[in-house]
Amino acid sequence: MAYCAYNLLIHSDLLLPELAPATEHDTTLPAIVIRYGAIDRDGLPDGQPIGPFLWVNATSLWLHVPSVAHFLIREGREIVIDPAAGIDEDSLRVFLLASPIGVLLFQRGHLVLHGNAIRIGDQCLVCVGQSGVGKSTLAAGFMQRGYEAIADDVVPINAACEVVPGAPRLKLWKDVLDKLQWDSSALRRIRPHTERFNVPIVHPGPRRALPVRWVYTLERRRAEVPRIEAIYGMNRFTPLANQSYRIRFMTELALKTQHLALCGTLAGRIHLARVVRPDDAFDLEPLIDALLADIAEHP
Amino acid sequence: MGGIYWLASYPKSGNTWFRSFMQNLIEDADQPVDINALSTGQIASSRGWLDEVLGFDSADFSHDDLDQLRPAVYRWSTRDPEIGYHKIHDAYTFTADGEPLVSQGGTLGALYIIRNPLDVAPSYAQHSNVSVDEAIRWMGDPDNAFCWGRKKLFNQVRQQLLSWSDHVRSWVDSPGLNCHVIRYEDMLQSPTPTFSGAVRFLQLPSDEARIDKAIRFSDFKELRRQESANPFREKPNKAERFFRQGQSGNWRTQLTADQVARLIEAHGEVMQRFGYLDANGQSL
Structure with a gap:
């Protein structure tokens, strides 16, 4: 096939x-x-x-x-x-x-980040962060507002600093589906006996590579409201390199130099910020609102 | 060649306090280490650590199947050039293949920190934002575990704690495990010999002045002062604060007679063995 x-x-x-x-x-x-x-x-x-x-x-x-x-x-x-x-x-x-x-x-030759990518106009935002921090929940929240998710988990970025669209699905845990009040009864489990489901991304029109404009590193911390802190200058390279998918692969494969160069190029083109979300409750709507406001400030 | 010394304890037994001491000892600086900059090592249940070494998502495995893989991750640490010091709350359990969860080959030893369960109970309750009765019930539950749910993704993998007594016995009575036990109460009342013994066991710098300074810099008053100024990042969502009182014997005003009796009934044997009960079963 x-x-x-x-x-x-x-x-x-x-x-x-x-x-x-x-x-x-x-x-x-x-x-x-x-x-x-x-x-x-x-x-x-x-x-x-x-x-x-x-x-x-x-x-x-x-x-x-x-x-x-x-x-x-x-x-x-x-x-x-x-x-x-x-x-x-x-x-x-x-x-x-x-x-x-x-x-x-x-x-x-792609730079591969661990996160997901959301289409915003003719560009995209990439959200990265550790497993369990809420990246997929955030992507699902954007989807609920009508935005298109173009990559989940594996986010490949080509030499032109564009996200290449991946599998048109999100992998979501049952608690996220419940939070969004999405019915899981018709969804396929990603493995037998797991509570994680394949949620198809259905969106009209062709899926094409889109330039990365915004990269947000998502963290959970003690905070009253979502906080967004821009990262400037030389500090921009390390967060990107650290969010490479399975960093062990990147550091050991013979292509390390090429990947680091692409990291550097990307760092020079994007708006990069740290996003702190309150750790005691995952209030999606204020977080999405804050991100959209930040995006509007940095078009 | 590396390998791992485990900093093992039941929750709320002084593990983070010891890690603060250790970081102060290692840094040997002129002022106390920031509690939000503790970097003595990982926690054994860190999903990030496991995923990075495994090379695939641990989230797509069942808890039991993942436990089968954990020893290989820790064994891999022997390839590191330096010794690792990692926190662990899991009990000392075995995989279905009969290998210790913490691995045979990768483990150099374990520092086990024990605390009077009468003091653990109110601290555990506050930490988890549950009633003291509920915490006492958990401490007696042989199936008690952290991060056991399957409907959401935790940033740590499941940790089987067992009951409080079984947690202690699993570590201190494990045949073939190089284990050094210290009591929380001795860390408070006889800090110099207690911390010095732990330091020698862990192959850390054992200069007396340096140890004394690290003890001072990790004093509970200092930890509380820092937490009041800046929230501690390891504080659980539900808890009001992480560093509570740092005292022993507070159970006398915090537990009812019935709660004390229940804890002694469930854990009396281990309590007596570690000096928390006298020969007549009376609390000390």
């Missing part, structure tokens, strides 16, 4: 209902392959381990997700999946569309 996402034509042995099927217009896009195959259990013969379940060499990254699959990501062109015995396809998909696709995009 062929799909279109990340500005790539993706030929995949594994069905990927999260992605849009490719059309005849997509045949000119660069093609990658996702296929099943046998993967050496002992890592990469000419590589080095960079984690208990990770190996890297000059062209490839080897990832073992225990009880799920081994993944081999090669030269930005191919992902091989060697599933664990008895594993379901949903479990393969949820891990495939996270670290392995993130690594492949790294290998293709």
Whole structure:
């Protein structure tokens, strides 16, 4: 089956209902392959381990997700999946569309941030931050107001400093759906027995790469109201580099220099700010209002 | 070669106080360390730490399946050039494969801080914004855990605490674990020998003047002064403040006779063993 996402034509042995099927217009896009195959259990013969379940060499990254699959990501062109015995396809998909696709995009020269991206006019904002800080909840809140989410979890940024649209879905926990009063009964769980769901992003018109204009690092702190503090000068580089998706990949892959250069270029073009949200309650509306006001001040 | 010394305790037993002491000892500066700049290490349950070393999202695993992976993350620390000192509230439990959760190969030892459960109960209640009776019930619950829910994403992974007694026994009686126990009450009443013993165990600088200065700079009055001036970032959402009284024996005015009796009934054996009850089962 062929799909279109990340500005790539993706030929995949594994069905990927999260992605849009490719059309005849997509045949000119660069093609990658996702296929099943046998993967050496002992890592990469000419590589080095960079984690208990990770190996890297000059062209490839080897990832073992225990009880799920081994993944081999090669030269930005191919992902091989060697599933664990008895594993379901949903479990393969949820891990495939996270670290392995993130690594492949790294290998293709993208800067990959951990967060999500929201379209604002003809540009986009990117929200980054630690797991559990509320990035997906914020993206869902923007969606509820009619804004389009263009990337979730893995945010690839190309050499032109544009976010390349990813899988058109948000992964949302049950408590977020409840908070927004969205019905989860018709949604697919991302894995069996989890309380996290695939929420499709349905938006009219083609999804295209959009320039990054605003990057917000979301933090939870003790505060009465949301607070936005702009980050200036030399201090802008580190927050971006630190929010790279799976920073271990970036520091170990041979493409480090290229990524750091892209970080520097991006830092020079964006409005970057730290966003503190009150830690005792997640009041979405005041936070979105504050962000939209900040965006209006820094068009 | 690195490896990990765990700073282990049941919640509200002096762990953060010890970390403040440790940071003051390491920095050896002319003024007390900012409580919001404590950087002695991670907490074992940090999702960020686990995800970074694993290379994939821990959020997409069940609690039990994730526990299977945690030892490999801690074992990886042996590749670090320096020793790590990390906080942990999990009890000393074992994975389904029989490996200690904190890993066999990555653990150099554990400093276990114990506090009279009669004083833990009101502090735990305040910390969690629940009644003292509820905190006492949790302390007796063998299934008590932090971050156990599955409908939302926590920035820490599930931590099985067990009951208070089982938490203590899990660490101090674990065969093969290099464990040094200190009492919160001794940190207050005999600080120099207590902190010095801990420092030697942890292979930290053990110069006496330096230890005494770190004790002074991490005194509870100082911690409270700082928290009054600036909110402490590790304070839970529901708690009014993190550093409460820093005293021992306050249970005498904070617990009812019935609450004391319930705690002694549930934890008397361990309390007696660590000097919180006399031979007749009377509180000291």
